[in-house]
Amino acid sequence: MRKTIGIFAHVDAGKTTFSEQILYHAGVIRGQGPGNQPGAWLDTHALEQQRGITIFAEEAYFHWQDDIYYLIDTPGHVDFSGETQRIIGVLDYAILLVSGTAGVQAHTTTLFRLLQDQGVPTFIFVNKRDLATFQLPRVLGEIRDRLTADSLYLAGPTALLQPPEEVAEFVAERDEEFLLAYLEGEDTPELLRRHLIDLIKQRKCFPVTSGSALRDLGVKEFLDLFSLLTVTEYQVAADEPSFVGRVYKIRHEPDGNRLVFLKALAGTLQVRDEFRFDAEGQVVVEKVNTLRVYNGARYETRQRAVAGDVIAVTGLKTPVCGTVLTTDQIITPTQESSPLVPALRARVILQDDTPVDQCLQRLRLLSDEDPMLAVTFQEESGEILVSVMGRIQLEVLEEVIASRFGMAVTFGPPQVQYRETIAASVVGFGHFEPLRHYAEVQLRLEPNPRGKGITFASECHVDDLPLNYQRLIRSHVFDKTHRGVLTGAPLTDVNIVLQAGLAHEKHTAGGDFREATHRAIRQGLEKAESILLEPYYRFQIYVDEADLGRVIADIQRLQGTFDPPIHQGKTLYLEGRGPVATFMDYSVELVSFTKGRGSITCVFDGYEPCHNPEEVIASIGYDKDRDTANPSSSVFCAKGTSFIVPWYEAEKYMHTLK
Ligand code: GDP
Ligand code: MG
Numbered sequence: 001m002r003k004t005i006g007i008f009a010h011v012d013a014g015k016t017t018f019s020e021q022i023l024y025h026a027g028v029i030r031g032q033g034p035g036n037q038p039g040a041w042l043d044t045h046a047l048e049q050q051r052g053i054t055i056f057a058e059e060a061y062f063h064w065q066d067d068i069y070y071l072i073d074t075p076g077h078v079d080f081s082g083e084t085q086r087i088i089g090v091l092d093y094a095i096l097l098v099s100g101t102a103g104v105q106a107h108t109t110t111l112f113r114l115l116q117d118q119g120v121p122t123f124i125f126v127n128k129r130d131l132a133t134f135q136l137p138r139v140l141g142e143i144r145d146r147l148t149a150d151s152l153y154l155a156g157p158t159a160l161l162q163p164p165e166e167v168a169e170f171v172a173e174r175d176e177e178f179l180l181a182y183l184e185g186e187d188t189p190e191l192l193r194r195h196l197i198d199l200i201k202q203r204k205c206f207p208v209t210s211g212s213a214l215r216d217l218g219v220k221e222f223l224d225l226f227s228l229l230t231v232t233e234y235q236v237a238a239d240e241p242s243f244v245g246r247v248y249k250i251r252h253e254p255d256g257n258r259l260v261f262l263k264a265l266a267g268t269l270q271v272r273d274e275f276r277f278d279a280e281g282q283v284v285v286e287k288v289n290t291l292r293v294y295n296g297a298r299y300e301t302r303q304r305a306v307a308g309d310v311i312a313v314t315g316l317k318t319p320v321c322g323t324v325l326t327t328d329q330i331i332t333p334t335q336e337s338s339p340l341v342p343a344l345r346a347r348v349i350l351q352d353d354t355p356v357d358q359c360l361q362r363l364r365l366l367s368d369e370d371p372m373l374a375v376t377f378q379e380e381s382g383e384i385l386v387s388v389m390g391r392i393q394l395e396v397l398e399e400v401i402a403s404r405f406g407m408a409v410t411f412g413p414p415q416v417q418y419r420e421t422i423a424a425s426v427v428g429f430g431h432f433e434p435l436r437h438y439a440e441v442q443l444r445l446e447p448n449p450r451g452k453g454i455t456f457a458s459e460c461h462v463d464d465l466p467l468n469y470q471r472l473i474r475s476h477v478f479d480k481t482h483r484g485v486l487t488g489a490p491l492t493d494v495n496i497v498l499q500a501g502l503a504h505e506k507h508t509a510g511g512d513f514r515e516a517t518h519r520a521i522r523q524g525l526e527k528a529e530s531i532l533l534e535p536y537y538r539f540q541i542y543v544d545e546a547d548l549g550r551v552i553a554d555i556q557r558l559q560g561t562f563d564p565p566i567h568q569g570k571t572l573y574l575e576g577r578g579p580v581a582t583f584m585d586y587s588v589e590l591v592s593f594t595k596g597r598g599s600i601t602c603v604f605d606g607y608e609p610c611h612n613p614e615e616v617i618a619s620i621g622y623d624k625d626r627d628t629a630n631p632s633s634s635v636f637c638a639k640g641t642s643f644i645v646p647w648y649e650a651e652k653y654m655h656t657l658k
Contacts, residue, residue: 002234002308004070004263006087008115009097010105014127018097018213019060019073025220026062026069028295059261059294059310065227070310072248083370086248086321088114090263090310092232094122096147100134100210104142105540110603112147121200123226124151126210129217136210143208150174151206156221160228163192171195174204197229234308242328243267247319250369251312259292259312260319267327269311270304276330277318283330289315321371343535343580343604346394347412348384354407360384362405366397373397387417389604391584416581418616419533419607420484421493422447428524429654431634432515434642438504439512441473441520442656445528448493451606454478458498465501469513473498476517483630485525486532488622492607493533496521500656515635522632523647526624532613535580538605541590542571543598550593558582559611579611580604 009015023029060071072091074084088094094115098104115122124147126139143151152170154160159167168187172179178195181187199205209225211218249261273288292299292312305311319325323333350359363375363384374387388394394411401409425446432439448455456477458470482491501513539560543551548565551574555562560578567573580602587600610616624632632647634654645653 001067001232002070002306003067003230003232004072004090004092004308004310005095006072006074006091006093006120007095007097008074008084008111010099010102010107010111013097013099013102013108014213015073015097018095018125018127018219019071021213021216021219022071022223023060023062025223026064028060028062058296061293061295061310064223067227068308072310083249083372084111085114085118088118088120089322090246090248091120093226093230094120095226096122096124097213098124098126098139098143100126100128100136100139101131103135103139104146105601107601107603109146109540110538116203119203121203121230122206123200123222123229124206124208125218125222126208127213129210130212130215140208148206150204151208153208154225156209156218157224157228160193160196160225161189163189168192170205171199174199193228197231200229201231232308234306237266237307238268240266240307242326243269243273245269245325247321247323247325250321252365252369257314258317259314260316261310261312262325264305264307264309264311266307268304268306269313269327271302273327275316275319275325275327278330278332279318284318286316286318288313320368343389343417343537344391344414344584345385345387345417346414348386349410349412351408351410356382356384359407359409362401362407366400386411388414390602414584416534416579416584418487418489418610418620419492420486420489421491421531421533422525423529423531426524426528427499428520428522428527429634429650429656430516430518430520430523431636431645431650431654432512432519433507433635433637435637435640436507437509437512438502438507439516440502440655441498441513441516442500442654443477443517443520443524444497444499445521445524446495446497448495450493450608452493452495454482454492455495456498457495460498460500465498465503469501469503469508470498472513473501473517476514477521479514480518482518482521482525483627484530484532485522485624485632486530486613486617486622487620488624488627488630489532491521491525502655519631519634522630523634523650526632526647532610532616533607534610534616536577536605536608537580537583537602538577539575539583539600539602541574541576541598541600543574543590543594544570545572547594547598548572551590551598554586554589558586577605577608579608582611 007015007019020029058073062069062071072087074087096108096112096115098108112122124143126136128134140153152167154167168182171192172182175195175198178187178191181191196205200207207225207229209218209222211222213219243264244266245262245264247260247262251259251261253259269288269291271288271291274285277284277286291302291305293302294312299312302311319333323331325331348359350356360375360377363386367373367375372389376385378385386397388397391414394414398409398411401407422445425444427442427444430441454477456474460470477496483489484491541551555576555578558578559582560576562574562576565572565574583602590598590600633644634650635642635644636653651657
């Protein structure tokens, strides 16, 4: 069986040590025992070795029992979660490492939620058992309270040979078929194992074991247990006639060679197979040059890959992260929308004489690899802006740019990225009819649930507007970032419903529906009640009792909210939410007044109505009427002359309303 696994952990929980210990047992790393030099194998990037954290995901390949394993290492810091999330999408199983001394931390909870959101069955390994400060009962309690009530502690593979009563009870409580056998006294260990496999797959059971990655305690036992309790079904999928694979990562070799990493989901892929892509209406054909299976920085080439394999492909220029590749149809390489949105934006300040366009080109290479790092160039000011999740990503980015390109840059102060949405449904109209052109569009804008982004639907019958025009309107809804009217921030969380549209037999030309669609959205926004949104963090704070009063006062001052504090020994634990704008610098403040005894972890947690909209709107000073790139007016034609009608009068002229 082929199994793709990912290991997840809060920084410092021991992910690198654990991964290497596994590779050591599997015979991938020979000679030296692990622990001598943690990170030497998987953390190939010099910067990671220097910082001792894993920033870039790498893959490893090994055999255990009769199975082939692909291990994809994930970035440890939350600022790099874009990549983590794409990797989660291709995993069969996940292993979540929890430090047996630090316990379940804010980031552990975030990772567990990401895994659950994408339906990945998860095993938990409680690490650092060798330390005197290791506290299994406390950590198991935290796992139950903060992660899942369906966790099941298994001491090792022996727990499957002679299952303790509580294991059988756990399964019987969750599985009716097993319950019957259990009540009849017919529950063999093999039956129990089969039902456990199912429960784990359905995420009704999360096996927990413990050990020490550094001292090699319980790691081999974990592997044995894992291999007994996991199954995949790729053998069947491998026989399918056409190939399907999902791209989860893009990399560039120093010579510029583009590597497309993918997980094969069905069929077979061979060297010289071709993919066809739709690149803005043109079909481009790209051929697979080589197939590689990576182990750390090294790779082996293959002639073919089958369902279940994790491979890097060279020769493909068009696919992006998230693209599903298939050999039996033309592929549209669209980006998947991600719920993790970069919350901050900073200006790039060049510190050497690198030309701006070369700098831009290099940054675009990085954002091809990590779409969470958005790079924009502002024509007017000649500035390059990068969007990131948090401050640490900027620091790391500075070092990556220096070591990879030998280019010195710094960043201006990070600015919060606002969004806009609407409070209630509204209908927008757009008409575009300069001489010998024609298109009219009527769209209803409805508020979407928070975090859903822009969606599109059509209520328009194909007899009233042919399907090709409807598709065109849909594509124009998504072909640009629509600007809100309050601050010019990107519009989000709006469902755009096509109610009606009109084309002209002779005069409707290429860009006409584009104009009409964009104007209709903008006209709707002019009429709507707009809401300014700002990014929020979810935070987890640990402080001593003596500092609690100050922390609570600070949270209130920073417009945050929090749940009742929980005692954990002498330390208090607080969880809450607050605006990125006010909390982005709080960790420095907290660490300083608690003299290092307090800590805060912040994770991006979606957008909420802004806490100080008037202030923000005034400081941005956006003038919607002067934003000529985003008109809300319509263009009509009478007696051979075209004329512009402002948004507030446009409806009187619309043809769909006649
Ligand atoms: P990562 O940040 O999650 O990749 O963690 P690392 O594998 O780099 O480990 C972080 C630190 O914890 C290193 O100093 C390791 O030597 C140490 N460490 C990892 N596993 C264990 C363990 O089982 N016991 C002890 N005592 N230390 C460990
Ligand atoms: Mg690491």
